[in-house]
Amino acid sequence: MTTFVDRVVLHVQAGNGGHGCVSIHREKFKPFGGPDGGNGGHGGSVTLVVDPQAHTLLDFHFRPHAKAENGKGGAGGNRDGAKGADLVLKVPNGTTVQTLDGTVLADLVGAGTSFEIARGGRGGRGNAALASARRRAPGFAELGEPGDQLDVVLELKSVADVGLVGFPSAGKSSLISVISAAKPKIADYPFTTLVPNLGVVRVDEHTFTVADVPGLIPGAATGKGLGLEFLRHIERCAVLAHVVDTATLESGRDPVADIDAIEAELSAYGGLADRPRLVILNKIDIPDGQEMADLVRPDLEARGLRVFAVSAVSRQGLRELSYALAELVAAARAAAPPLEPTRIVLRPRAVDDAGFTVEPLDDGAFRINGVRPERWVRQTNFDNDEAVGYLADRLARLGVEDALAKAGAEPGALVRIGTYEFDWQPSHFADVDYVPSSRGTDVRLAEAPTRHSAAERLAARKARRQRPADEIDGDGDDDTGE
Template identity: 45%
Template sequence: MFIDYAKITIKSGNGGDGCVSFRREKFIPKGGPDGGNGGRGGDVVFKATKHENTLLKFRFQKFFIAQNGQNGSSNNKTGRNGTDIIIEVPVGTVIKENQSNVLADLDADQKEFIVSFGGAGGKGNAHFATSTNQTPKLATKGKKTQEQEIILELKLIADVGLVGFPNAGKSSLLQAISNATPQVANYPFTTLTPHLGYVSHNDKEFVVADIPGLIEGASQGKGMGVRFLRHIERTKILIFILDITDNPKEHFEVLIKELKSYGLDLQSKKFAIALNKIDLIDKINKETYKKQFNPHNVYFISALKKTNLKELLDWINKNI
């Protein structure tokens, strides 16, 4: 199951307490101080890995805690440091303190970020010994840490994003050009989760994401809402998949409006238009459609029949 949002609670380890202890010494009647320092608490570390592709596990585990540092002991023994807890997340996971404060963007495999540092260990009484105070009875407590609630959001990292209304043929196209096996059916919102496919064409390989169908008002939460719009942000290229039999120009304008309302900078992305389902039309006046969508690149395809897909893939290959 694909899950791209989670809210969890974390806590780094407490620092161990310093120790008050004395040893017998010939010239110091009360004995010399030998209380060791406490160990530091473990950190909470998030690490991106390409071996994860969903935040599903955070539905079942909501609390993560690192190990506490051990207390110091006599003979100047420092307590052992607490073990860090390393939490693996998919590449593309954004860590937030709240909806407006981003802590880290783990957008590369093996990238790490320490969300919460462990508490410092307390000082034992040996630390406070001086020439004028040779038998200090003072030791400090280790630093205590607090629970912290954080938000995880997964933004897929793909080279190409397929965007369109429900039933436009995005899943069929992904299935036709890649190794992906998305669900394909003739009803709205067949695709409920993004699908990734790996495409090899000519001398290049690239990742294509099938973004669940958008409708008018998606940027305000209608239909599948903004939940999947975030996955479009990272794509280098967008392909607008439009059903040629169902007001493609009108649908294109709605999609552009929703993407802009969401805040997507379309000026920074290359995109093309794929008019799908040409197998359902006897004659197509291509020049008329090209004028409608001028100056954008327009391709006439049938994902079902795999017609003219090479031309579209050639354009992607050239612009990736």
């Protein structure tokens, strides 16, 4: 049974926002009490949080789908819908969040570090919130906005101060078992260690962690053996320690050749050249091992490497090794840049920023890019003409129609906003002094009136305000068609 997983693909779905409610207050002696539809609740978000008690991504291996709760819809009586519950996922320290193409979104290091991976959708406003002096009883409400949906790769990189690297059966597991309280599996066959093991070492007032990385072989950086799967676990190590088997019986192997082979793989993997290194000549309790250690020590020291001859069985040389590792870790920590407190950077919007852009496309269509236009379109119920007219008014006030005209759009041109497409009809002029005659309808969408210039539309507005009362019929509608 799999007990350690360090890479998974997670399918994340934030909660959708609840729909707003269309409702009219009615009670005895108040046949028309005004709109009282409540707003929809926001959808829940999905957040990753580092938990010191989590050591593997095994939970996500068996449950790769994570979905937050949807927001509830609004109701009459000005009752807002409940907000969807957020979903908090606990991940191990050292988890990186990446897109499927390898782009790093977050690097989660440190207990309590969190990252909102998917934001819940906004709840739609009810008709009570949409009421205005011109539109006293809206016959529509906004739809809830869909929550974020994406696939990400969670990859665990062990957070340790010292990484033990070496060929299989070099004695790394035995070494970590005697210098710390870790109890890894130890056997006399290659690739006994299939998962990285972490151990905590205490030397006087110094405490540091040691990672036992599964055995590497030539070609590990290109995917041979288990190396490619576990080389990532030494990326965060401040110190690298070569563990060499001085008593190996394999032909063609010696400590110097083993170190050169491992260094070649580390160089091919990249990003580890600046880490301090030392060499641990293991198994000197065996006579042949002691002789080999005495033979190769001068050559290794000539390269500038600190060499320690030890035995995990007799525990010879372990005290000196522990003090040396503690010294290197302390120096690496002192050289590390100090952690700066998190600062919130405020970037005000530029004065001339319209909040959207118009992009002409190769097929003759035009795309409107912008957070607000795209959100407004997603929250519009296109089965309701009044809601469509309200959307047109909002886009016109934002300046979308004027920008399309300046970009060369002609009547009937295809316009794309988000995943929606429209045939642009500037003759359906928006942002006018229009009072809807009945809820849920918009006469501007019934028949396209003659297109007017901006000056003609402004003159029509002024004339309407100055028109005598006898030019308006009993139903309150303007007879001019404006």
